[in-house]
Amino acid sequence: MSGTSTGPRSEHGRVLTIAPLPPEKLAYALARYSRSPDSIRDSIEWVRTHDSAKFLESFYFQYGHASIPDLGHVTVCFEGVSELAATEIEDEQLWDGQARSSRFQDFSKTRVIVPPELSADETAIYETAVARLLDAYRTVQRGVAEYFAGQLPKPPDMREDAYRRNLDARAFDVARYLLPFGVPTGVGQVTSIRTLEKQVGRLKASEFQELRDIGVELSRACAASPACIWDGNTAEPVAPTLARHAEADEYAVRLRADLSEWAAHHLPKSENISGPAVDLIEPSDHVADICATLLYAVTDCPYRELYKAACAWPAARRQEVLQVALGKRGRRDELPRQFRSAPYVFDLIMDIGAYRDLHRHRRCQQTRQHYTNQLGYESPDVLAKCGLEQVYSAALQTADETIRRLPQPAAQYLLPLAARSRFLFKMDFAELEYVSRLRSGVKGHFSYRRVAWEMKQALAALDPVLGGLVQATPPWIEDPLKR
Numbered sequence: 001m002s003g004t005s006t007g008p009r010s011e012h013g014r015v016l017t018i019a020p021l022p023p024e025k026l027a028y029a030l031a032r033y034s035r036s037p038d039s040i041r042d043s044i045e046w047v048r049t050h051d052s053a054k055f056l057e058s059f060y061f062q063y064g065h066a067s068i069p070d071l072g073h074v075t076v077c078f079e080g081v082s083e084l085a086a087t088e089i090e091d092e093q094l095w096d097g098q099a100r101s102s103r104f105q106d107f108s109k110t111r112v113i114v115p116p117e118l119s120a121d122e123t124a125i126y127e128t129a130v131a132r133l134l135d136a137y138r139t140v141q142r143g144v145a146e147y148f149a150g151q152l153p154k155p156p157d158m159r160e161d162a163y164r165r166n167l168d169a170r171a172f173d174v175a176r177y178l179l180p181f182g183v184p185t186g187v188g189q190v191t192s193i194r195t196l197e198k199q200v201g202r203l204k205a206s207e208f209q210e211l212r213d214i215g216v217e218l219s220r221a222c223a224a225s226p227a228c229i230w231d232g233n234t235a236e237p238v239a240p241t242l243a244r245h246a247e248a249d250e251y252a253v254r255l256r257a258d259l260s261e262w263a264a265h266h267l268p269k270s271e272n273i274s275g276p277a278v279d280l281i282e283p284s285d286h287v288a289d290i291c292a293t294l295l296y297a298v299t300d301c302p303y304r305e306l307y308k309a310a311c312a313w314p315a316a317r318r319q320e321v322l323q324v325a326l327g328k329r330g331r332r333d334e335l336p337r338q339f340r341s342a343p344y345v346f347d348l349i350m351d352i353g354a355y356r357d358l359h360r361h362r363r364c365q366q367t368r369q370h371y372t373n374q375l376g377y378e379s380p381d382v383l384a385k386c387g388l389e390q391v392y393s394a395a396l397q398t399a400d401e402t403i404r405r406l407p408q409p410a411a412q413y414l415l416p417l418a419a420r421s422r423f424l425f426k427m428d429f430a431e432l433e434y435v436s437r438l439r440s441g442v443k444g445h446f447s448y449r450r451v452a453w454e455m456k457q458a459l460a461a462l463d464p465v466l467g468g469l470v471q472a473t474p475p476w477i478e479d480p481l482k483r
Contacts, residue, residue: 016040021047022236023193027072028052053241069193074238076196076221077188078214082113083356084181084371084413085210089189092199093337093362097189102176102353102417108138112182115410116209122406126182129402129414133178136395140388141175147386152480166481173445174380176353178395181371182413193239196222197246204248207256207409212248219243251333255325260298262324267309270301273422274375278451279304279347280458285311286341291321293338296424297367300374303347303424340365342426346455351378353417354447358425361435365426371412373403375420378447432459433470440472442479449475 018040021029025047033043056068078089086099112130114123148170154163191199196218203215221227223243225235237243281304283289288310295306310318325336342365350358352371359366377396383389396416403411427435432455438444439452453475460467 018044020230022052023072023074023238024052024056024241025072025236027068027070027193028055030071031055031068056241057245066194069197069242070195072193072239073190074193074196074222075188075190076218077186079186080113080184081187081214082182082210082413083179083185083417084208085113085214086185086187087356087359088206088208088211089187089199089203089214090359091202091366092191092195094195095189095191095362097187097191099187099356100185102172102179102183102185102356106141106172107176107179107183108134108141110184112180113184113210113413115182115413116213117407117410122410125402125405126410126414129399130180130182132398133180133395133416136391137175137178139391140178140383140386141171143386143388143391144174144382145171147382148480155481158481163481170480174382177351177378177380177416177418178392179353179417180399180413181352181415181417193242196239197242198249200242200246201249202252204246205250205253215248219246222246249333251329252336254328255336256298258324258328259294259321262321263295263299267295267299267301270299270305273300273302275302275304275347275349277349278454278458280455280462281307281345281347282343282462283307283341283345287318287322288313289341289345290339291318293367293424293426294321294325294336297338297369300369300372300422302422303345307345337365338367340426342428344427344429344432344459346425346427346458348423348425348451349375349420350423350451351418351420351447352415354378354445354451355421355423356417357445357448358423358435358439358451361425361427361431363427363431364435367424369422370409371415371419371421373400373415373419375422377416377418378420379418380446429466436470436472440475442473442477442482446475449473 018026021044028050029040029043029047032038032046033040036043038046078086081089083102090097090099112127112134114126118126145167148167152167154160200215200218200222203211203218206212206215220243222239223237226238229235279302283292285307288307291310291313292303292306295301295310296303299306310321325338329335348358355368379389379392383392396418399414399416403414406414436452436456436459439448440456441449444452453472456467456470456472459470
């Protein structure tokens with residue numbers, strides 16, 4: 001039998017690991033490696049004596065070879081940002097990271113983020129309402145923890161510290177509804193340089209001043225030496241070339257403004273902005289789906305209402321909406337996410353806390369409307385059993401009244417995580433099965449467990465065969481001490 005060649009091998013075999021390099025230099029080394037017959041060792045040595053910034057500026061920023069910055073990854077942590085800002089920071093599809101959990105930490109003694117848009121008088125009004133929410137948060141957390149301790153005795157095989165952690169976590173599950181969106185948190189992320197550039201542009205174009213400021217800080221941080229250095233690692237800036245080029249995404253700003261103006265002039269006011277908590281649509285008209293999704297993000301209309309209207313429009317009206325969306329798109333601007341389609345579209349009305357958890361599912365195409373208090377608040381059933389309904393509702397009422405006195409968009413920082421808002425999730429069956437199965441489990445928060453279960457029920461009503469394949473856990477099956 002004749003021999004076969006497996007190609008050249010290094011002294012380490014066919015698989016070589018590479019120690020951490022500055023992200024831009026790693027991207028350069030791997031890009032050169034793909035364009036050369038040389039070993040990766042030779043490519044790394046090449047980068048030592050050549051300018052990676054000049055390479056990136058030519059091949060990425062000038063010629064648009066977008067795969068190159070995907071080869072360098074940057075670790076960034078955002079500290080002391082609001083929950084609202086954290087949610088927007090994380091709103092990237094190709095993103096890996098985590099934020100501090102409201103299910104396992106006590107936020108009662110933290111000083112909330114004050115929106116920079118507020119005047120001194122408005123800040124005083126805001127802080128008074130925040131203090132009321134946090135007072136109620138502490139009262140509810142203690143009361144619910146005591147109630148659970150009386151209702152859920154420690155199993156003989158469970159350690160005392162684990163038992164207490166479980167009780168506290170369940171109590172925080174209830175109390176977190178009273179946390180305002182301005183409560184501070186931290187986010188750690190690992191992203192490619194390409195995703196980081198998009199993130200910087202998106203943050204700099206945000207309607208929220210805090211996020212615009214964070215976008216500027218992020219650019220500066222990429223151009224400076226790292227704040228945290230592991231022993232022996234380099235102190236070179238992580239992405240200085242990106243820092244020079246990343247600008248505000250002006251197309252996103254114009255898109256939002258133009259679509260809002262078109263909707264104001266051409267869409268009748270929705271007669272009912274409420275509706276079912278989980279509404280599943282299987283769109284068959286893809287152009288109508290795109291039009292409805294574009295307008296969903298700038299209105300308070302249900303998706304089903306927008307989709308039905310778009311299906312009935314003549315071709316000229318549909319073309320008009322698409323032209324509004326694309327007319328000012330630049331050469332390097334990607335199509336907005338509203339152009340992405342999937343077989344199943346879920347229009348979800350859920351509390352902001354539940355959205356924070358479900359937002360992590362990045363295989364979905366997600367679009368949101370403005371965070372609002374116009375759809376009411378979630379109220380956990382256990383509050384009545386603890387005698388805490390009055391404390392809870394009084395704090396929400398104070399927040400509700402104060403929100404009406406504050407300007408937008410800053411007023412959204414006062415929204416408690418209990419506030420219901422509207423979110424659009426598009427997905428295929430594989431993602432639907434995964435979300436419904438995972439998020440309905442007994443370890444989860446009761447709010448998103450209910451959403452995940454209703455997603456399975458909605459699919460079963462639409463397609464009994466596929467619905468029957470989803471192994472979701474009904475919300476009435478509970479195991480409060482299981483984490």
